[in-house]
Amino acid sequence: MIEKKQLTCVACPKGCEVAVEFEGNEIISIDGHACPQGEDYAKEEVVAPTRILPTTAVVKNGSLPLVPVKTTKAIPLEVIHDAMSIIGSLEVEAPIKMGDVLIENILDTGADIVATRNLARNL
Incomplete structure (x- = not known):
């Protein structure tokens, strides 16, 4: 089942609203990012999110x-x-x-x- 997730990217100061469509761990599309870091951030956030603690x-x-x-x-x-x-x-x-x-x-x-x-x- 295809899912959609809206993220506010924190990879750079722009704070783009990024839309991700995915099924399981497979990314179908990523839209709304203004820089390459936004795409990487969105992939990681959907597949394997991490945080500094x-x-x-x-x-x-x-x-x-x-x-x-x-x-x-x-x-x-x-x-x-x-x-x-x-x-x-x-x-x-x-x-x-x-x-x-x-x-x-x-x-x-x-x-x-x-x-x-x-x-x-x-x-």
Whole structure:
């Protein structure tokens, strides 16, 4: 059965409204994109959507109770909730430096969870 999906492309600042017709994982047509990245974005969004995951992790003995973290690359949308559960159970010790790898290769996605700011130890 042929399905249709309307997307707002986020591949570039134009924000094109892209229409995709597909059947299963087979793309039939993509219309409305103004640049090649829009076509690639639409294909990925229909066949295998991914996202960068930004969130926070609990810090022990830190100047703040949480440190912002993110994945080093986009991970499959279908594993976001599992990744959030793993990160939610994480507790890291201060001090933390921006770029510190807190979890390697989360859920075998090839993405690490890294700190996105420095956080000093509570004195």
